[in-house]
Amino acid sequence: LAVHSMKDVPTALPDGLDILCVPPREDSRDALITRDGCRLNELKPGARIGTSSLRRQAQLLHHRPDFVIEMLRGNLDTRLRKLREGQFDAIVLAAAGLRRLGWNAEITESLPVELSLPAIAQGALGIEARTDDSFVRDVLARFEHRPTRITVTAERALLHRLEGGCQVPIAAHALLDGDTLMLDGLVASVDGKRVIRQHIEGRSAEAHQLGTTLAERLLSAGGDVILKEIYGRA
CATH class of the missing domain: 3.30.160.40 (Porphobilinogen deaminase, C-terminal domain)
Structure with a gap:
């Protein structure tokens, strides 16, 4: 199996x-993780958001056209490290992956499905x-x-x-x-x-x-x- x-x-x-x-x-929602603890609507104009998903990209830009969406690659450790190094102002990941690893504390905000409808x-x-x-x-x-x-x-x-x-x-x-x-x-x-x-x-x-x-x-x-x-x- x-x-x-x-x-x-x-x-x-x-x-x-x-x-x-x-x-x-x-948890089926998308999770926002930011360097400074800002929630999505508190991010500065032109904030750099890292994601590997075109679905997330489309919905983020629909909500905030000023965001700069950049490709985010690597496993969870690598993605979090890139955020901490300042390559991004925020990253968006699946909440489920973080929760299964016991990394709930990394989540700044769980994005409501009204704003970011999850992947199938x-x-x-x-x-x-x-x-x-x-x-x-x-x-x-x-x-x-x-x-x-x-x-x-x-x-x-x-x-x-x-x-x-x-x-x-x-x-x-x-x-x-x-x-x-x-x-x-x-x-x-x-x-x-x-x-x-x-x-x-x-x-x-x-x-x-x-x-x-x-x-x-x-x-x-x-x-x-x-x-x-x-x-x-x-």
């Missing part, structure tokens, strides 16, 4: 393999194994978290319909309230000047269809044009 960050798992898996277990989700399945893990391995399936059943499975299913259905990948400004975040599933989705231009955001609600049993339907709405609202430009298919 293999344990993955679900945001990195393709929406189509090879024959014979499946995600047999989705455990409880960690951000904060969720998936355990992959052979579809026909009943022993492994039975062992993993005790770790399965149905609410996380439902929300991740909706988000991944949206991504699949949009034919997106992890380096495209596509975002989605689902919440489950009883039997009601609430899903937000977003498609944005890389420069943040065009952001299309839609919302849908429905029954949890319809998670996959809700994701597909919301994707269709995003495409109809102009997301198709943005994605064609990004993919170079205009």
